[in-house]
Amino acid sequence: MSIKHGLLALLERGPMHGYQLKTAFEESTGGTWPLNIGQVYTTLGRLERDGLVESLPEHDGQREYEITDAGRAELAMWFATPVSRTDRPRDELTIKLALAVATPGVDVRAVLQGQRTATVRTMQEYTRLKASSDKRSDLSWRLVVEAMLFQAEAEIRWLDHCETTLARYQPETPAAAVPTPEPGQTAPDRTAPAGTAPERTARKAGRR
Amino acid sequence: MNILELRDVHRTHGVGDVAVHALAGVDLTVAEGELVAVMGPSGSGKSTLLNCAGGLDRPTSGDVLVEGKPLAGLTRKQLAALRRRSIGYVFQDLNLLHSLTAVENIALPLELDGVSPRRAHRIAVQSLDEVGLGDLAGRFPDDMSGGQQQRVAIARALVGDRRLVLADEPTGALDSVTGESVLRLLRARVDAGAAGVLVTHEARHAGWADRVVFLRDGNIVDTSGPLAQPEDLLATGGAG
Incomplete structure (x- = not known):
């Protein structure tokens, strides 16, 4: 599992900025997977580069991100793919x-x-x-x-x-x-x- | 206060070369408010321990005390009275009487103990309410699901002022969520001031206990000690 899919799943609920994503990620994983804010922004940068999310215009110094159709397709694929236990x-x-x-x-x-x-x-x-x-x-x-x-x-x-x-x-x-x-x-x-x-x-x- | 105490309890079946030492010197105390789980492979002595604790079997040597009273000193009649009043049993084989309704199943042991039928009925209904089956008091066991029957058996085991609850694989073949509700009931009763012993081979059920003892060849070989603060666990990350 990657942080990437976690963030896409959270953005499916609606646009969020980096800190909201960090908090929501930690809440949904029961606190078992703490993220630092740097990881969140690095991942958002890659997702944007790959066309899976879009950044919205900055508002009150916060930039929100929104999932794209390609991002939704990636997320649907992730949910549909069984997790490998090979390790x-x-x-x-x-x-x-x-x-x-x-x-x-x-x-x-x-x-x-x-x-x-x-x-x-x-x-x-x-x-x-x-x-x-x-x-x-x-x-x-x-x-x-x-x-x-x-x-x-x-x-x-x-x-x-x-x-x-x-x-x-x-x-x-x-x-x-x-x-x-x-x-x-x-x-x-x-x-x-x-x-x-x-x-x-x-x-x-x-x-x- | 210790509700149950086993002191150097031995239980041997057979003699000489064919003797089987089902229990080989078990010491165990269970205090009020404490639930102890007993785990171990088949033949390790789990059920014998429970039977000795509940006065259903007599140790070959050693002492069993329930609420401070040594069972060895009791007459058959006194032992039967103690079993009816102080000890609740929940076994996998529910032993519900099929010709009696849920509420009658629970009221019967009370009536046998001299409680008036009207009062026994009232207590039994209240007991069914506690396990969430107040509406089904008039049903016969055969018209209830496995989970409902198990709840009736639990209600019967917990009715009255029983201070010691003994459970042997109490969730039987119930699905995991229904099984868990049985464990929650047991836990709640213990928290309300009883002592409980739970024999199980399912670690998920043992997780509800305050202490888990591991039996092997009639001996306690290990005990899971006092617990850390659970909130500390998740912060450090996972079961691995």
Whole structure:
């Protein structure tokens, strides 16, 4: 997603000047995407160059921008095009777990649990935020919070799935859940995964 | 004040080599105004924990206290009375009586407890009002949607002065928005001065709790601690 399409969508409501656009953008994204005013004007400049918006004559020192027919067509195309998720496999958590199962000495179950607790806590916070906003009529804002909740839930489900897969993969040593390298296999670099999670989780494992 | 307290609770099914330790030393307290969610994989002991907390199952060892009273010291009759008066259960299997109307389903346990039929009816109608079903008091469960039936079950669980609410996957197969309304009711009741335990495998539901405990092999392996101020979250940008 680009700021470009966000600004076009806002201008579809009616002409606005730069600061109004900045404020409206931040409101509609639930405050999750702060913009600086420079980004807004740079983007407006490009949109004008490409014929997607037009600047109106200056009024009280403020210049308003208006969407053009070409801009409307671009916006309609954007709404009609599904969002690609192709960058998901490069997500840090995915990589961390992929490395954890391949690194000797890492308690993968503990890594999973550490992440699960952190994500559930985030969900508790989002839920509170949502519950406290019942009086707000701002549907856009609510959708943003719910999107974050569903994404976090998907992560938890995936973590649960990883744990079950792991348990079934090594039924003889479910407590350890750490793959031992085959004889002759070179152990991967132990410094590869982020150090904090295994350390923290090692403590948890010891508590059990 | 702690409404529910589990102290080193063990529950073992079977003996010797075939013994299964459903709970292996669980300590848990739930205070007034607190909703605790219990998460964990199948077979981790979630439902056993809930059954022990609600006096539906007896621990092999350890103590369960409800409103400060140890359940172990109660006779069968006293335990039944405590379950009727102090504890509300919301289970996935709603256990509504199909030959009774919504309001009769709720009034029945009150009448069994000695409340006059007229008063029980009045309390039941009020309870249905609270879950937004005041207009459907005279309907039979079979003439209601799944979500409406679940609300009746919730109203029944919350009716009267019950201080402890125990819920096991209370949203069943409801769609996410209807399911959420069930969680809101539970949350509201807890905020009004009850204690709640919610067993769920859905993290979105656990999000309504003040604390989430994770069970594995009959042990609590982790707990999500106190919450930060939610307003701080959005400013820093997203769930990632």
